[in-house]
Amino acid sequence: xxxxxxxxxxxxxxxxxxxxxxxxxxxxxxxxxxxxxxxxxxxxxxxxxxxxxxxxxxxxxxxxxxxxxxxxxxxxxxxxxxxxxxxxxxxxxxxxxxxxxxxxxxxxxxxxxxxxxxxxxxxxxxxxxxxxxxxxxxxxxxxxxxxxxxxxxxxxxxxxxxxxxxxxxxxxxxxxxxxxxxxxxxxxxxxxxxxxxxxxxxxxxxxxxxxxxxxxxxxxxxxxxxxxxxxxxxxxxxxxxxxxxxxxxxxxxxxxxxxxxxxxxxxxxxxxxxxxxxxxxxxxxxxxxxxxxxxxxxxxxxxxxxxxxxxxxxxxxxxxxxxxxxxxxxxxxxxxxxxxxxxxxxxxxxxxxxxxxxxxxxxxxxxxxxxxxxxxxxxxxxxxxxxxxxxxxxxxxxxxxxxxxxxxxxxxxxxxxxxxxxxxxxxxxxxxxxxxxxxxxxxxxxxxxxxxxxxxxxx
Numbered sequence: 001x002x003x004x005x006x007x008x009x010x011x012x013x014x015x016x017x018x019x020x021x022x023x024x025x026x027x028x029x030x031x032x033x034x035x036x037x038x039x040x041x042x043x044x045x046x047x048x049x050x051x052x053x054x055x056x057x058x059x060x061x062x063x064x065x066x067x068x069x070x071x072x073x074x075x076x077x078x079x080x081x082x083x084x085x086x087x088x089x090x091x092x093x094x095x096x097x098x099x100x101x102x103x104x105x106x107x108x109x110x111x112x113x114x115x116x117x118x119x120x121x122x123x124x125x126x127x128x129x130x131x132x133x134x135x136x137x138x139x140x141x142x143x144x145x146x147x148x149x150x151x152x153x154x155x156x157x158x159x160x161x162x163x164x165x166x167x168x169x170x171x172x173x174x175x176x177x178x179x180x181x182x183x184x185x186x187x188x189x190x191x192x193x194x195x196x197x198x199x200x201x202x203x204x205x206x207x208x209x210x211x212x213x214x215x216x217x218x219x220x221x222x223x224x225x226x227x228x229x230x231x232x233x234x235x236x237x238x239x240x241x242x243x244x245x246x247x248x249x250x251x252x253x254x255x256x257x258x259x260x261x262x263x264x265x266x267x268x269x270x271x272x273x274x275x276x277x278x279x280x281x282x283x284x285x286x287x288x289x290x291x292x293x294x295x296x297x298x299x300x301x302x303x304x305x306x307x308x309x310x311x312x313x314x315x316x317x318x319x320x321x322x323x324x325x326x327x328x329x330x331x332x333x334x335x336x337x338x339x340x341x342x343x344x345x346x347x348x349x350x351x352x353x354x355x356x357x358x359x360x361x362x363x364x365x366x367x368x369x370x371x372x373x374x375x376x377x378x379x380x381x382x383x384x385x386x387x388x389x390x391x392x393x394x395x396x397x398x399x400x401x402x403x404x405x406x407x408x409x410x411x412x413x414x415x416x417x418x419x420x421x422x423x424x425x426x427x428x429x430x431x432x433x434x435x436x437x438x439x440x441x442x443x444x445x446x447x448x449x450x451x452x453x454x455x456x457x458x459x
Contacts (some may be wrong), residue, residue: 006053010046014066017043021405037074044070044385057236058301071244072251082245086309089242090237093314096228099292100185102199102340104227107332109203109216118204118335123335125440126348129344132432135280136346137376140353143272145372149265149408150361156354178342180223190313193342200335232317243308250420252347265358265414269421272350273428281346281435288439291326291449298322306430312341315430323434326443327448336440340433347428351421354370355397355414362410375404 003455017040022034023029042069051081070081098386109118129240144150178193186194206214258410309315316337323333353376360367367375399407414421441447 001035006046006049010043010050013043013046013080015350024350029220032180036314040070040074056340057239058304060240061243061301061304062310064240065247065304067249068244068308069251072248076252079248083249084243086242086249089235089238089245090311090314092238093317094190094233095237097190097313098195099224100232100320101195101334102202102329103221103223103228104284104320105199105338106206107218107221107225110206110214110335111222111331118200121332121335121440121444122339124443125309125339126343127437128436128439129340131380132284132436133153133344133346133349136276136350137353139272139276139279141357141372141376143268143275144340144354144357144361147264147268148361149268150358150363196338196342204413225334226350228317229321232321236318239305243305246308246310266420269351269354270424272354273347273424275430276346276350276428281432285435286437288442290435290438291443293436294326295438298326299431302400302434303427303430307423307427310426312426313427316341316372317432319434326438327450328437329446329448330445333437334443334445336353336437338435341429343435344436345429346432347425350428351425352397355411356401359397359406359410363407365406378404 017036018338020031024031026031043333047063047066051059054060068082071082095202149219178197179431180191180194180198182199183195186198206217284297299319302319305318306312306315320333320337322339324330356375357367357372360372396412397411401411
């Protein structure tokens with residue numbers, strides 16, 4: 001068998017498996033369950049052969065997602081126990097984030113000692129973030145008002161799910177939350193924004209001392225960032241296992257049937273996110289002169305990690321490395337990417353706008369456009385810094401519902417499919433932050449058009 005034919009064979013077998021599964025599920029043609037199961041697993045084996053031929057981490061991750069879904073569907077009890085593997089992967093990734101951000105940010109600021117550029121990048125980034133997230137907010141608002149996905153839903157007789165009670169946050173609370181009182185505590189709690197603030201101030205302070213005292217710390221930060229990138233490479237060898245286990249657990253405890261339930265709301269979110277990518281992110285990329293093909297190839301892996309783990313923090317190290325590889329200077333990557341994780345949550349902002357109005361529609365509460373805007377702008381502010389925490393936006397939504405006297409039972413309906421919604425919105429968060437990094441580099445005229453785009457890690 002020629003290796004060139006493997007992709008076509010894999011595509012044919014996967015297509016056959018999907019057709020037979022649909023025919024069997026809807027009982028259109030009586031087929032032996034063993035036959036359908038066998039064809040599906042032969043298709044899985046063909047995908048393994050395809051991944052082995054490609055020998056790229058992205059291919060292995062995508063194939064592992066299919067395998068995970070298959071295991072979750074066919075062996076749900078076993079799949080639920082695989083969650084420990086996905087948790088191991090997430091824990092290892094989280095150990096990377098704080099030291100990587102500290103090392104790259106401090107070296108990026110103090111290593112060049114151009115504090116004016118830091119300030120310039122800061123205001124450009126914040127203006128960009130707020131403009132783009134505002135577009136996301138209005139697209140989410142428009143989508144849910146068009147689809148009316150919450151209209152006609154009857155309240156359940158009893159709700160058994162529980163979520164953490166979140167007190168309403170004042171403006172003072174949100175401002176204070178951005179500043180660390182104990183950097184060790186911030187690192188331990190995964191407070192990305194606080195780590196960023198500390199690192200920026202530390203880098204500025206380091207830039208202000210004499211060369212003799214600055215050099216040892218700069219060398220340390222440079223070495224630390226290099227080591228953490230190598231650390232990331234090592235952890236990424238486990239990514240296909242962790243990602244596959246995450247998908248297996250999701251399908252195992254929710255079932256593929258969850259795709260049918262609440263399909264209206266799910267379809268509204270996915271269509272709104274696609275519209276946001278095509279109507280906002282794509283035009284921005286074209287106007288800024290972003291090399292689309294190179295960019296998409298670079299973000300494929302971090303987006304697939306974010307989609308499977310529902311944590312954009314898990315994709316952060318790989319996303320930073322990918323942006324640097326395609327021509328964005330490290331100092332810009334180190335500043336814009338982590339800052340965007342707190343201020344540029346495109347997918348989360350769109351989701352919160354959509355979900356908040358869904359809650360009101362499900363409860364039969366009519367809201368004026370002004371009232372809707374007040375709620376979604378409040379959600380946009382309270383959502384800062386939640387990108388790294390899976391399903392944290394549900395908790396934010398619950399707190400905001402309490403602030404505006406909205407019932408909570410529609411939120412528990414959302415809980416049933418939130419994992420599927422989280423996959424999409426987290427992926428858009430990562431895509432938006434990667435694009436922002438390239439756009440700022442273009443604005444600063446420091447994007448290397450001739451960067452040697454290497455292939456991602458081969459297994």
